[in-house]
Amino acid sequence: MNDVISADSTLPSAAALAALKAIVGSKGWIDEPDRLEPYLTEERGRFRGRCAAVVRPASTAEVAAVVRICAEARIPIVPQGGNTGLVGGAVPAGGIVIAADRLNRIRELDAINRTVTVEAGVILSDLQAAAAAAGALFPLSLAAEGSCRIGGNLATNAGGIQVLRYGNARDLVLGLEVVLTDGRVWDGLTALRKNNTGYDLKQLFLGSEGTLGIITAAVLKLFPQPKVTETALAAVPSVAAAVDLYRRMGDAAGDALTAFELMARLPVEMCLAHIPGVVDPFDAPHPYYVLMKLTSPRPGDPLREAIESVLGEAFEAETVIDAVIASNEAQAAQLWRMRESIPEAQKSEGGSIKNDISVPISRVPEFIDRASAVATAALPGIRVCAFGHIGDGNIHFNLSQPPGADRATFLADWNRIEGLVSAVAHELGGSFSAEHGVGLLKRGSVQKFKSAVEIDLMRRIKRALDPDGIMNPGKVLPPG
Numbered sequence: 001m002n003d004v005i006s007a008d009s010t011l012p013s014a015a016a017l018a019a020l021k022a023i024v025g026s027k028g029w030i031d032e033p034d035r036l037e038p039y040l041t042e043e044r045g046r047f048r049g050r051c052a053a054v055v056r057p058a059s060t061a062e063v064a065a066v067v068r069i070c071a072e073a074r075i076p077i078v079p080q081g082g083n084t085g086l087v088g089g090a091v092p093a094g095g096i097v098i099a100a101d102r103l104n105r106i107r108e109l110d111a112i113n114r115t116v117t118v119e120a121g122v123i124l125s126d127l128q129a130a131a132a133a134a135g136a137l138f139p140l141s142l143a144a145e146g147s148c149r150i151g152g153n154l155a156t157n158a159g160g161i162q163v164l165r166y167g168n169a170r171d172l173v174l175g176l177e178v179v180l181t182d183g184r185v186w187d188g189l190t191a192l193r194k195n196n197t198g199y200d201l202k203q204l205f206l207g208s209e210g211t212l213g214i215i216t217a218a219v220l221k222l223f224p225q226p227k228v229t230e231t232a233l234a235a236v237p238s239v240a241a242a243v244d245l246y247r248r249m250g251d252a253a254g255d256a257l258t259a260f261e262l263m264a265r266l267p268v269e270m271c272l273a274h275i276p277g278v279v280d281p282f283d284a285p286h287p288y289y290v291l292m293k294l295t296s297p298r299p300g301d302p303l304r305e306a307i308e309s310v311l312g313e314a315f316e317a318e319t320v321i322d323a324v325i326a327s328n329e330a331q332a333a334q335l336w337r338m339r340e341s342i343p344e345a346q347k348s349e350g351g352s353i354k355n356d357i358s359v360p361i362s363r364v365p366e367f368i369d370r371a372s373a374v375a376t377a378a379l380p381g382i383r384v385c386a387f388g389h390i391g392d393g394n395i396h397f398n399l400s401q402p403p404g405a406d407r408a409t410f411l412a413d414w415n416r417i418e419g420l421v422s423a424v425a426h427e428l429g430g431s432f433s434a435e436h437g438v439g440l441l442k443r444g445s446v447q448k449f450k451s452a453v454e455i456d457l458m459r460r461i462k463r464a465l466d467p468d469g470i471m472n473p474g475k476v477l478p479p480g
């Protein structure tokens with residue numbers, strides 16, 4: 001585990017801490033070591049931080065008052081949502097954590113405008129449920145939805161399984177409320193779908209991983225609820241066949257194609273071995289699988305016929321070897337459980353070097369071939385565990401340690417192997433981080449793969465909005 005504390009990390013004075021505590025009261029204050037612990041570590045156990053206190057404001061005004069004191073005393077702030085991020089972005093390096101969990105109100109739901117105004121600390125699955133209760137859909141969906149929070153989703157521009165149809169988190173936002181680094185509040189909570197009145201400021205904060213300001217609320221888009229849903233798992237002979245099936249299904253189903261996920265045989269085998277209740281729906285093993293979901297808000301839309309027809313054609317063309325269409329919700333859930341259990345199953349197989357890359361969809365087969373060759377040459381015995389959102393060109397190209405290898409020694413090779421895989425993605429016009437962001441983990445890749453012009457613009461934006469560098473210092477931008 002890496003310690004993120006650097007020499008310039010500051011611990012606030014007792015007077016500053018007392019002033020902060022006075023704003024939020026004892027209910028909004030944590031400074032006991034055992035209660036601080038969950039805020040100092042992160043999902044993958046790669047980084048460990050330190051902070052003087054966790055501050056839990058209950059309103060935007062309290063966030064603003066806390067930030068004003070931090071600005072005056074130059075106290076570093078790390079905004080934290082559900083702390084489910086996968087790149088160490090929410091790990092504190094001194095100063096305080098501002099936790100969003102008490103900013104948890106749904107302020108307004110406008111069924112006609114199809115929008116919801118929600119505070120940053122609302123848990124994603126709670127928002128999904130509130131939208132469903134109002135007969136609408138909030139489509140952002142990811143395996144961490146039971147604990148990640150809207151502010152974190154927007155700060156990381158989260159993706160997930162329905163990007164194909166509804167876009168990334170960024171595409172779901174109409175307005176934002178942000179506490180700036182000097183404690184002023186930018187009220188950009190517009191619910192407008194058309195608003196060409198200068199720079200689109202919200203885009204700066206979306207995906208900025210807490211380095212430019214604290215998102216306190218947002219106006220988000222809602223959609224009609226699906227009335228018809230069909231889920232199918234197809235066994236395919238190759239990644240190229242999966243891409244061919246994607247094209248066929250997209251041509252036939254249009255925007256009804258909502259999710260299209262790839263799983264190689266190895267991660268499926270890991271699920272079968274380690275996740276109770278996961279079963280292989282096919283009689284024989286196959287090289288790759290595609291899990292797809294089609295949805296429509298129109299009752300009676302013949303999606304099942306569309307899937308059957310495309311799978312039939314693909315079978316004739318030898319693009320599909322075998323397929324199963326879920327006959328009820330329980331079967332569909334069973335298929336999704338396999339896909340969503342892969343990271344958990346992989347943990348039982350020792351260390352895993354994670355690569356969250358994207359390339360144009362047409363280049364995914366070449367990426368997987370080339371990256372597999374590069375990784376295997378770099379470390380013989382390494383096990384390629386490719387899966388993910390192939391319909392978005394986004395593959396989780398995870399690499400499990402060779403059987404019997406020492407976990408720590410294997411993980412010590414993370415940066416070298418990740419660099420090789422990212423270089424393949426880059427050569428194919430891709431990204432070294434498709435949906436997880438940069439945080440601490442990928443700052444080196446920003447330096448390596450972004451142009452000098454891009455890095456200069458990013459630094460200028462950071463300096464303009466956070467001249468004293470108090471907001472999530474050391475994240476996203478490369479050192480220097």
Ligand SMILES: Cc1cc2nc3c(=O)[nH]c(=O)nc-3n(C[C@H](O)[C@H](O)[C@H](O)COP(=O)(O)OP(=O)(O)OC[C@H]3O[C@@H](n4cnc5c(N)ncnc54)[C@H](O)[C@@H]3O)c2cc1C
Nearest residue numbers: 081082083084085089149151152153155158159160210215
């Ligand atoms: C099992 C699992 C599955 C996942 N699947 C996906 C997936 O499919 N797609 C995907 O994109 N991600 C996925 N993730 C990653 C993670 O869940 C997302 O990045 C999520 O959006 C983070 O939300 P959070 O509330 O946990 O944020 P945190 O982890 O608390 O914070 C993430 C970053 O956002 C900043 N931040 C948090 N709140 C605010 C705020 N209010 N204002 C400003 N900055 C803020 C933090 O400082 C940090 O830099 C997964 C994670 C897990 C554990």
